[in-house]
Amino acid sequence: MHPQPQPDPSQRHALEEEMAVLARDLAQARAELAGVQADLAEAHAQVGSHQMYQLLAANEQLVLDAMRSRGAAESTAELVAELTRTSELDPLTHLPNRLLLADRMAQGMTHARRNHGRLALLFLDLDGFKEINDSRGHLVGDEVLCTVGQCLVDVVRGEDTVCRLGGDEFVLLLTQVAEAADAGLVAEKLQSTLAALAPAGRVPSPVSASIGISVYPDDASNGEGLIDAADRAMYASKRAGGGCHRFFSMLQHSAQERPPAARVAPARQDERSRALRDANERLVLSAMAATAVADQQDQLLKELRDAAKNKDDFLSVLGHELRNPLAPLLTTLDVLRMRGGGYETVEHATMRRHVSHMIRLVDDLQDVARIASGKVDLRMERVSLEHVALQAVAMARPLMEQRRQHFVLHHPAEGISCWGDPVRLTQCVSNLLINASKYTPPGGHVALTVRREGSQALVTVKDDGRGISAAALPDVFNLFFQERVDAGALTDGLGVGLALVRSLVALHGGTVAVSSAGIGLGSEFVIGLPALAEEDRTAPAASGPPPSVPVQPPPRRILIVDDNYDAADLLAELLRLYGHQVWVATHPVAALKMIGTVAPDLALLDIGLPGMDGYELAARIRQVHPDLRLALVALSGYGRAADQDKSQRAGFSAHLVKPVDISALEHVLSSVHAAP
Structure with a gap:
């Protein structure tokens, strides 16, 4: 073995100095990171708990309004259905009238x-019914009528109609009659069935009927003529002693067909009078019921209109209140970016992403009526699904880390692009990831896959969590649907997330599907979107180039009037970094005094000022300083079309919605000038 070479003492000293420099740099980086973490914590405290609570409360209020509106609509439909039913049915027998x-x-x-x-029409009049009423009372008589009516229904076919005209008169309408004689067979069957009622104990005394029969088109060409012909034939049966039937076509057309009015039995006249009185009473009651229903409908419609207006006002105020704390946060990020030469650190970019997400949520709140009707304002561009997936993972990762779940992301190296709204698509994928994490136990697995299949871009979220039962699968994308889950699973929410995913994906021309092998076997959600062709993806998809310092407009003399001290001071600092001269007033009276001194050429006026709103302040400025060439720009948390129109009518040259977007502000500074 060769001996290890010993380092030169001078080199050793240089290495030690370099290590010391690295240690100092590391300590400084840690200090900066701690500061960023503190900033993030403070930002979360400002836009986290309180504002999220307000958003949830607003969402719950919207759900309650929707449920109340749906309940009112269902009640109105039930009332209309009940009125229709009662107007077409006999109140005693519940037969058609x-x-x-x-x-x-x-x-x-x-x-x-x-x-x-x-078709044949049978006109039936009960024989001796007046004696039943007189001897046993009207309650027994009513029971007999109901029994007879049910008996008639049981004899005829389902497609035929049994009607009570009034009193003891019934009409049977037989459709699709091959021969007129077939109606006679039905009449004979009716007579035998009625004769069996008394022996069976269903009526207190024997019952029979006089029946007249007319046939269309042989005997009449319209409904009234058909009833009149059958009525005449019924009288012929009555004159024959009752308990039989006669055809109109067999009658001799003479004066004997029907007795003159003077010769009609008094009992028959009484029955007719009573029937007319009953019919008149029913008409009066029906008219009163219709009037009551109409009044109730008017009241329900008024309540619905009031509820809709209250909802719009509530959302408008809520959006304004949520925008106020967001405005200084977004302006702070713009200031930090300017100080950094137009570039942002990773931490600042994270803050901007989440603040922008909060702003988008506020936009959704103020536009909730359009969302409910499917009219969502999509900001379409070429989107990298890899970028969407990464953004969605960043939003869902805290929950997955909290539950110690294993997460895997698969995406192709070549990248896949589609045409869509990146924020909305990120919202869809993050909703699916958060749902997967919520319904997967700690230590479980969640996977996100992006792939291309033919002309479709597929985004799949798969987990090994609690799964979905076969019975619940068809309903998982329905609004407010939530399947009953185990006691240990997270169940917060109102069941709107998956319904929103389906609606947003459909607006992108895509589909979303779900599959599960059952409870305890996990689930898989697949979003399918039209993928861009290869020739459409030559340029990189839009995740955006690094932000650059915008071209600065010519220097302006600007007065900011806003009672939110933080928002006003930070906006002033940002404008000064752009080279403008800026003054700040936090009260409208102070602003009026300052204008005469500093003579600005542009004033940014907050509409919601205390004591004197922005509209009144603008009028006072014009009145006190009529010769001053001053362009007025409105600042407001209200961004509806009606609010912008009101600003224009009040003499403002532009209307900026809080938090102010820097590009919109630059455009105003470059284009808005006082009229000469």
């Missing part, structure tokens, strides 16, 4: 005309 009979006759006659067929 004259209104529904007319509709059934019209349908039957149309079918008969098209197929050159026939």
Whole structure:
């Protein structure tokens, strides 16, 4: 063996000095990292618990509003269905009434005309029913009518119609009758069935009926004519002693067909009068019920409109309150980037990503009505699915690390791109990853795979967790659906995540599917998106080049008026880094005094100022300083179209929504000038 060479003393000294320098650099890096961690903790404290609580509370309120609206709509539908049912059915026997009979006759006659067929109408009047009412009372009489009605239904076919016209009169509509004689066979069957009711103990005394029969189109060409013909034939049966049937076609067309009104038995006149009174009472009750339902519908519609307006106002205020703390955070990141020569550290980029995500969530809250109707504003661009996967993993990794789960990411070396909204696609994949982690026990496995299959880009999330039962698989993407889980599994949430994934993927022209072998056997979710062709992917997909320092607009004299001290001071510092002269006022009275002294050419006015809002301050500035060439720009947490229109009507040249995007601010500074 050769002896090891001994280092030269001078080299040893140089190595020791280099190690000391590295140790100092390491200590400094650790100190900087600790500062960044403190900044992150402070940022999380500001935009974490309180704002997330507000977001969750807002989401719960939206769900409750949606459930109340759905309940009100269902109640209204039930009321309308009940009104329709009661208007078409006899309240005693629950058989169709004259209104529904007319509709059934019209349908039957149309079918008969098209197929050159026939239909028959049997007009049935009970014999001796008045004696039952007089001797045993109306309650027994009503029971007899109900029994007879059910008996008639049991005799005819399912496609035929049994109707109670009123009193003791019934009508049977027989469709698709081959021969007129077939209706006579049905009448004979009815008579024998009615005769069997008393021996069976179903009615207190024997029951029979006088039946008149008319046939379409032989006896009449319309419904009223058909009823009138059968009614005449029924009177012929009554004159023959009752308990029989007669065809209208067999009657002799003479004055004897129907007794004159003066010769009608008094008992028959009483029955007719009572039937008319009953019909009139039902019409009055139906009209009163319809009026009550209409009033209730109007009240429900008013409550729905009020609820929708309250929801919009609530979301608008909530968005404003959430934007206020986000504004100084985003401005701080812009200041730090400017100080870094246009580049950001990894830590600052992480903060910007999460602040931007919070801003997007606020945008969703203020646009929730459009989301519910499927009108989501997608910001489409060429997207690298590898980049989407990495962003989603960064959002889901804390939960997987907390549960000590094993995670694997597979993606091809050549990369896969599609056309889509990177934030929304990241949201979809992160939702699936977080779901997989929630329903996989500690120590379990979660895998994310990105691959290409023909013209489809596939993103697969697979786990070995609790799985999904076969019965629940068809419903997992339904809104508010949650399958009952074991006591040890995480179940927080309202069951909207997977429904949102399906809606967003569909807006990208894609699909999402789920499979599971059953409870305890894990699950697999697959998102399919149209992949860009090879010629469309020659340039790298957009994860974005390193940020550069924007071209600075010409120096301006700017006054910032905002009662949020942090937001105003940080925005002022950022503008000064761009070379502008900036003054800050935190109260509208101070701003009015300062304008006369500093003579700015542009003023950024917060709309939500105390004591005097931005609109009033703008009017006062124009009034006090009419000759000052000053461009006014509105700053507000409210970003709806109505808010921007209001700013324009108030004389503002532009409307910036908090937190202010630096590129939007640069555009305003370059393009907005006072009118000459």
